[in-house]
Amino acid sequence: MTTVTGATNATDEPAAPPQPPAPRRTGGRARTALGFAAGAALLFGVAPLVLSDFRLALLAKYLCVAMVAVGIGIAWGRGGMLTLGQGVFFGLGGYAMAMHLKLADAGPGALPDFMQLYGQLDELPWWWRPFASPWFALPATVLLPMAVAFGLGSLVFRRRVRGAYFAILSQALAAAMVILLVGQQGTTGGTNGLTDIQGFFGYDLDDPVNQRTVYLLIAAALLALLAGARQLIRSRYGELLVAVRDGEERVRFLGYDPATVKVVAYVVAAGMAGLAGALFVPAVGIISPALIGIVPSIEFVIGVAVGGRATLLGPVLGAVAVAWARTALSERFPGTWTYLQGLLFVLVVAFLPGGLASLWALARNRRAEPDRPPRWRRVLPSGRGRTRTEVPAA
Amino acid sequence: MTVLFGQLFTGVSIGAVLLLVALGLALTFGQMNVINMAHGEFIMAGAYTTYVLQQTITSAGWSLLVALPVAFAVAGALGVLLEVLLIRRLYARPLDTLLVTWGVSLMLQQAARDVFGSPNVQTRAPALLTGNVSLPGGITVANNRLFILGLAVAAVVALTLALRLTPLGRRIRAVVQNRDLAAVSGIATARVDRTTFFVGSGLAGVAGVALTLLGPIGPTMGTNLIIDAFLVVVVGGIGQLKGSVIVAFALGVLQATGEYLTTLSVAKVIVFVAIVAFLQWRPQGLFTLRTRSLA
Numbered sequence: 285m286t287t288v289t290g291a292t293n294a295t296d297e298p299a300a301p302p303q304p305p306a307p308r309r310t311g312g313r314a315r316t317a318l319g320f321a322a323g324a325a326l327l328f329g330v331a332p333l334v335l336s337d338f339r340l341a342l343l344a345k346y347l348c349v350a351m352v353a354v355g356i357g358i359a360w361g362r363g364g365m366l367t368l369g370q371g372v373f374f375g376l377g378g379y380a381m382a383m384h385l386k387l388a389d390a391g392p393g394a395l396p397d398f399m400q401l402y403g404q405l406d407e408l409p410w411w412w413r414p415f416a417s418p419w420f421a422l423p424a425t426v427l428l429p430m431a432v433a434f435g436l437g438s439l440v441f442r443r444r445v446r447g448a449y450f451a452i453l454s455q456a457l458a459a460a461m462v463i464l465l466v467g468q469q470g471t472t473g474g475t476n477g478l479t480d481i482q483g484f485f486g487y488d489l490d491d492p493v494n495q496r497t498v499y500l501l502i503a504a505a506l507l508a509l510l511a512g513a514r515q516l517i518r519s520r521y522g523e524l525l526v527a528v529r530d531g532e533e534r535v536r537f538l539g540y541d542p543a544t545v546k547v548v549a550y551v552v553a554a555g556m557a558g559l560a561g562a563l564f565v566p567a568v569g570i571i572s573p574a575l576i577g578i579v580p581s582i583e584f585v586i587g588v589a590v591g592g593r594a595t596l597l598g599p600v601l602g603a604v605a606v607a608w609a610r611t612a613l614s615e616r617f618p619g620t621w622t623y624l625q626g627l628l629f630v631l632v633v634a635f636l637p638g639g640l641a642s643l644w645a646l647a648r649n650r651r652a653e654p655d656r657p658p659r660w661r662r663v664l665p666s667g668r669g670r671t672r673t674e675v676p677a678a
Numbered sequence: 679m680t681v682l683f684g685q686l687f688t689g690v691s692i693g694a695v696l697l698l699v700a701l702g703l704a705l706t707f708g709q710m711n712v713i714n715m716a717h718g719e720f721i722m723a724g725a726y727t728t729y730v731l732q733q734t735i736t737s738a739g740w741s742l743l744v745a746l747p748v749a750f751a752v753a754g755a756l757g758v759l760l761e762v763l764l765i766r767r768l769y770a771r772p773l774d775t776l777l778v779t780w781g782v783s784l785m786l787q788q789a790a791r792d793v794f795g796s797p798n799v800q801t802r803a804p805a806l807l808t809g810n811v812s813l814p815g816g817i818t819v820a821n822n823r824l825f826i827l828g829l830a831v832a833a834v835v836a837l838t839l840a841l842r843l844t845p846l847g848r849r850i851r852a853v854v855q856n857r858d859l860a861a862v863s864g865i866a867t868a869r870v871d872r873t874t875f876f877v878g879s880g881l882a883g884v885a886g887v888a889l890t891l892l893g894p895i896g897p898t899m900g901t902n903l904i905i906d907a908f909l910v911v912v913v914g915g916i917g918q919l920k921g922s923v924i925v926a927f928a929l930g931v932l933q934a935t936g937e938y939l940t941t942l943s944v945a946k947v948i949v950f951v952a953i954v955a956f957l958q959w960r961p962q963g964l965f966t967l968r969t970r971s972l973a
Contacts, residue, residue, distance in 0.1 A: 366773045439954055443961035448713050448772050452908045453954070459905050460950040467943020578905070582780055589777060622788040629781025633774050634764055 316514065319597075320507070327503040337492045344499040344567040346607040347506050351560035353588045353603035354506075354513050354596075355553030360585070361593030362517060363549040364529030365446070369454035370557045370584045372461045373429035375576030377558030379465075380428055381565040382478035383412060384421030389482050392416075397480070398473045409471050418485070425562035426555045433554030437547040444543075446532070455578055462577040477572025484566040498566045505563055506600070509556055514596055516552065525549055557584075586625065590632050592641025602639060683817050685938050686931060691823040693930025694830040698888055699907040700914075700922050701833055702881035706757075708916040709854045709874050712765055713776040713908070718900025719786035720756055720879045724749035724886020725895040726794060732801050739804035742887065749883035756786075757879020761872055783900075790897040798894035807891060822891040829888050833881060834923055840877075841919070850874055854917050913953055915963025925964060929953075 331343060352370050359365045386396040387408075399405050414420040436457065440450060465472045473479070487494040516522050527535050528542045535542050565571050574580070584603070591602020606628070614621040632639060638646075699721060706712050728745040735741040760782060768775045807825050810818040841847035849870045852860040861867045889899065910929060914921030929949060936945030960966075 364773075366776065368776075436954065439958060443958055445957050445961045448707075448711070448776065449912050449957075451713070451773060451776055452905070452912055453957075456905050456909055456950055456953070459902075460946050463943045463946045467941055578901070582777075585777065619788055619792060623785055626781040626784035626788070629784070630764065630778050633777045633781070634768060637771070637774060 320511070323510075324507055327507065328500065331503075332496060332499065337495065340499050341495055341567065342608075342611060343604075344495075344502050345564065346604045347499075347502045348560045348564040348567060349584065349587065349607050350600040350603040351502075351506050351509055351563075352557045352584045353591070353599035354509050355556030355560075356584060356588045357593060357596070357599035358513060358516065358525075358556075359549050359553035360588065361595070361599065362522065362529065363525045363546055365546060365550060366448075366451040366585070367454045367550065367553065368451050368578070368585065369456075369458040369461075369581050370553065371458050371576035371578070371581035372454075373433060373554040373557035374561035374564070374580075374584075375461060375465075375571065375573075376429040376432060377425040377561030378565050378571035378576070379472075379478065379561075380415065380421055380425040380558075381562040382481060382571045383415040384418060385481045385484065385565065386478055387412070387416045388485070396478075398476070398478070399470065405470060412471070422562075426558045429554040429558030429561075430551045433551045434547060437550040438543070441543040441546045441550075455581070458576070458578050458581045462573045465573045473572070475573060477570060477575070478565075479570045479572070481565060481569045489566060489569060495567075498563070502563045502567060505559060509559070510596065510600065513556075517596060521545070521548070583625075586629055588639075590628060590639055592639030594638065595641045598639050598641035601641075680816050685934050687817070687819050687823070689931030689934030690927055691820075691827055691930070692933055693927035694823075694827040695885070695888070695892070695903070696906055696910055696930055697830045697923060697926035698826070698833060698885035699882065699903050700910040700926055701830075701837060701919070702878035702885070703907055703911045704914065704916070704919055704922040705837075705850075705874055705878035705881070707908075707911050708918070709850060710765075710769065710871055711772045711916075712769070712875075713772060713779070714757075714760070714765070714879075715776055715780040715904065716756075716760060716783040716786060717779075717879070717882050717907070718904035719783045719790075720753040720882035721886040721889065721900040721903065722786070722790060722895070722897065723756055724753050724883030725890050725899060726790065726799075726886075727752050727883065728887050728890045729794070729799050729801050729895055737804075738802040739806060741801075742804055742807075742891075745887045745890075746884060749887045750880035751883075753883025753886065754876040754880030757875045757882075758872055760879075761875040765875070766868070766871075787897045787901075794897075796897065798896035800894050801890045803891050826888045826891065829884070833884065834919065837877075837881075838919060846870075846873060909953055913956055913963055915960075915965040918965055921963055921965040 327347075332340060335343060352374055356367065356370055359367050390396050395405060395408060399408075408416075415424070436453075440453060445453065465477075466475050468474075482489060484494065484498065487497070489495065489498070524535065524540060524545050528540075528545045532542045535545070561571070561576075564575075583606075587603030587606040588599040589602070590606055591600065592598025606625075610621060610625070613624065636642060699717075702720075703714070703717055706714055706717075724745075727749040728742065731745050731748060732738065732741045735744060760779070764778055764782070765775055768778060803822060807822045809821050811821060811824065812818050841851060849860070849865050850873075852863070852865055853867050853870050853874075857867060860870075886900075889895075889903075893899075906929070910922055910926045913929070914923075914925040932952060933945050933949055936948040940948070
């Protein structure tokens with residue numbers, strides 16, 4: 285009989301007792317500025333001094349992943365759109381940048397090395413040509429992913445395809461992109477991707493000094509994205525996004541168009557992933573299908589889930605921590621890392637949906653107000669019960 | 679004409695594989711709104727079951743026949759285990775089940791690597807299934823493809839009959855149509871869920887047995903199939919089987935035709951674009967189950 289009561293509970297969730305509006309935290313702005321300054325000091329001052337060139341290059345790579353994570357935090361944590369295809373946007377940004385750098389390496393009028401190898405091409409394919417110009421290639425790293433996200437997002441969200449359907453579609457997009465890249469080996473480098481990138485706008489990437497500059501560039505970009513994301517989350521739009529996540533139909537009845545709200549968040553997330561991909565290329569010197577396919581796309585999500593999907597800093601810290609743990613563990617015990625990664629995913633998502641960030645909030649709230657629901661419960665949609673607005677008729 | 683028919687058959691046989699994989703998903707996704715990414719690993723479990731059975735039963739034909747029910751049971755048991763341990767707790771959060779089961783699938787893949795080794799293994803196909811059949815008009819079709827087509831059709835027929843005629847099937851349909859009403863009518867929905875999950879996962883095991891006829895068995899064999907299979911269910915519409923059946927064959931034929939006219943990679947993109955376009959027309963899938971249920 286437990287089933288019957290369980291089922292009734294599922295729909296007739298007792299209305300939450302009215303809560304007094306949370307007092308607006310005073311000094312929030314000063315605290316944010318302080319945290320920001322501390323983060324900047326850590327990234328710009330401490331890390332380059334403490335870490336070796338090798339470790340710094342690794343950190344640069346992690347920070348690129350963290351940039352993708354900020355975007356996923358907005359789209360998934362705040363907007364409820366589980367995008368399992370951020371690798372596509374990361375890849376578009378990365379390939380746009382790498383195409384430009386390959387052309388710059390080859391010199392004017394010459395073909396990139398791999399095309400001569402397996403392409404049997406006499407001249408550059410038409411869609412490569414614009415990337416010779418930095419004025420096209422650099423904006424394209426961000427605008428191209430945003431355009432693709434806009435196209436797919438407006439088609440899909442306007443027709444109210446959402447939830448699991450959207451997640452699967454986004455994953456299929458990643459699969460299709462990888463298959464396309466691998467299949468067109470002559471013009472995309474196939475499985476190898478675009479490798480062996482030497483220069484970055486006239487600077488030699490093998491030089492540790494220049495690598496350091498690239499790191500600083502990435503750190504600055506991450507901080508800028510975080511600042512932007514904070515403004516977005518705090519804005520009226522940010523409120524609306526959370527409202528769409530928690531009750532799309534209700535927002536529609538209030539006169540807003542949820543599709544537009546979702547498209548904006550999806551496009552912003554895609555732009556962030558594109559920028560991350562573009563900066564990843566000079567930091568690592570390669571972009572390949574293996575870095576952007578289904579598996580890496582889901583791995584972007586792990587960091588966000590572990591850190592705390594609905595918070596601003598959680599995704600960043602989670603992404604860096606998971607990427608770091610992977611490097612540290614998979615070097616020595618590759619098998620163990622896979623188990624651990626799987627287990628991490630299961631435990632965090634199933635039992636701590638607010639991520640590690642919620643642990644802290646949980647402890648703090650318990651101490652301050654023992655009766656109040658923990659913070660992640662307020663930030664995430666209610667854990668129990670199918671709400672009538674969320675689950676499509678099935 | 680011969681070419682056309684040959685392509686059509688290739689498409690149908692791609693569709694049959696997709697259908698076998700998607701059938702279990704249609705059950706679990708359709709009824710419980712659960713996105714089980716570990717379904718691909720249940721396929722793998724079925725395939726490895728065939729491999730293990732061949733170590734003891736030397737006759738390829740018998741081992742295949744024995745493998746079908748055994749793989750069903752093995753994969754089904756794995757599914758029930760997953761349902762009891764994790765999915766049961768996550769029914770209200772379908773997106774989270776996707777992530778959790780993906781974590782499970784990672785662990786299962788690694789387990790397969792540890793037990794059977796990373797390199798792919800191969801099973802022996804029975805002699806009966808290795809040749810070709812010549813049809814009038816100079817058309818040849820491969821026996822193993824024909825067998826898989828037959829298996830897919832048999833699975834659809836068996837499942838449809840089970841859903842239509844048996845008391846269990848009636849309960850499953852009731853829960854799909856209106857979970858709350860089913861619950862107040864005295865159906866133990868939790869038990870029905872578990873049974874559905876057993877059957878759905880078991881079908882993945884059967885698909886795994888079929889796949890051993892087509893290629894090598896490896897730890898990641900399920901990953902590539904699973905997304906296509908999910909697309910089949912999404913486009914077909916959840917809650918009933920006929921959508922998945924039609925869409926599986928349609929996608930198979932589209933894929934084969936695209937592949938014939940262009941290349942494999944372009945064909946995949948064509949299929950994806952076609953799916954997005956289709957969802958513009960029918961966002962809830964080909965067939966939607968209309969109920970008065972509010973949930």
